[in-house]
Amino acid sequence: MPTALLSEERLWGAPPRSDAEFLVSLRSRLSPQKTELWLRGRQVALVAGVAVVMLLALVSQAPAPQVAAVETDSEGLETVVDDFVETTAEVEELQAYLAPETVEEVAVGDQYVESDPSAEELLNVDVEEFNLVLAELEETEFF
Amino acid sequence: MPDERDDRQLVEAAQAGRDDAFNQLVLRHRRALFHTAVGLLGNPDEADDICQDVFIKAYESLGGFRSSSTFYTWIYRICINLCLNRLRSRKVRSFLRIDHEELALPAMETADLPVEQAEFLQKAQVAIAKLPDKQRAVFILRYFRELPHAEIAEIMDRDVGTIKANYHQAIKKLQAELGSYVRGDED
Numbered sequence: 001m002p003t004a005l006l007s008e009e010r011l012w013g014a015p016p017r018s019d020a021e022f023l024v025s026l027r028s029r030l031s032p033q034k035t036e037l038w039l040r041g042r043q044v045a046l047v048a049g050v051a052v053v054m055l056l057a058l059v060s061q062a063p064a065p066q067v068a069a070v071e072t073d074s075e076g077l078e079t080v081v082d083d084f085v086e087t088t089a090e091v092e093e094l095q096a097y098l099a100p101e102t103v104e105e106v107a108v109g110d111q112y113v114e115s116d117p118s119a120e121e122l123l124n125v126d127v128e129e130f131n132l133v134l135a136e137l138e139e140t141e142f143f
Numbered sequence: 144m145p146d147e148r149d150d151r152q153l154v155e156a157a158q159a160g161r162d163d164a165f166n167q168l169v170l171r172h173r174r175a176l177f178h179t180a181v182g183l184l185g186n187p188d189e190a191d192d193i194c195q196d197v198f199i200k201a202y203e204s205l206g207g208f209r210s211s212s213t214f215y216t217w218i219y220r221i222c223i224n225l226c227l228n229r230l231r232s233r234k235v236r237s238f239l240r241i242d243h244e245e246l247a248l249p250a251m252e253t254a255d256l257p258v259e260q261a262e263f264l265q266k267a268q269v270a271i272a273k274l275p276d277k278q279r280a281v282f283i284l285r286y287f288r289e290l291p292h293a294e295i296a297e298i299m300d301r302d303v304g305t306i307k308a309n310y311h312q313a314i315k316k317l318q319a320e321l322g323s324y325v326r327g328d329e330d
Contacts, residue, residue: 005260005263005264006264006267006324006325007287008178008182008287009178010251010252010253010264011182011249011251011264011267011268011271012178012181012182012187012249013181013187013249013250013251013252014174015173015174015177015187015190015191015194016187016188016191017191019170019173022169022173022191022194022195023166023169023170025195026169026195026198026199029195029199030199030202
């Protein structure tokens, strides 16, 4: 067992640093680990924040249906619910655009417009077709 | 003012984030740990650095420490492992002729001692340094730390019989160099 002479203090002396110096040095070596942990946490928070901002920006820029009110000075057209349509057309131009390619009567507002065919065409009856209809009528039994 | 709490209480406080409790553990064990390390390594500055490494490792692993073993057993195990690794690396460097391995001996303050006692201490220092590394570790833990064989076995991860045999061998070698001044367990 150790004796006064053969003691550790005699053999190997005292530590080169005092307790205070040792603790300060130890703490300075430990604190970067804490700082590192804190910085890592901050980086994660920063990245998450940026991601949220970018997500919000993307969502706010996504195309959405819009209601565009187009005012015209004509009394018939007040509101057009379609963001792709812009028009400065007059009522007459729209009537011409909407007119059917086949010739028939179309209603525009309260007025009726007469269009061709002519009376001559209407009176020109196909004789064979007329006879066929008469024959069918003769064969028809009425109850 | 010394802290009245025992190691277990301080460890629990440190685990709860109380840095002052960990500081108390450092101050309580630092000196004994230093002497163990310098006894193994021979270099006081290197031993002091190893002590810091021990406490840093302990701090990092404090959350996983369970009181199945005592705190000082745990830090001595870390210390012995770090010192033996350092000695192994020295041997490799010496083998590769990177460094020339010399017996590392710290300077002693013997000015206040009679010449024969100073000479005895010099001889003792050399004799201890010449012990095989693991035998030296066992000798320091048993002779100076006065730890039970069972705890040394736990620290060194060896069975108790091996520890006793190594301690006995160390005492025999030192008695051959220094005479009966060095007393073993059985004497």
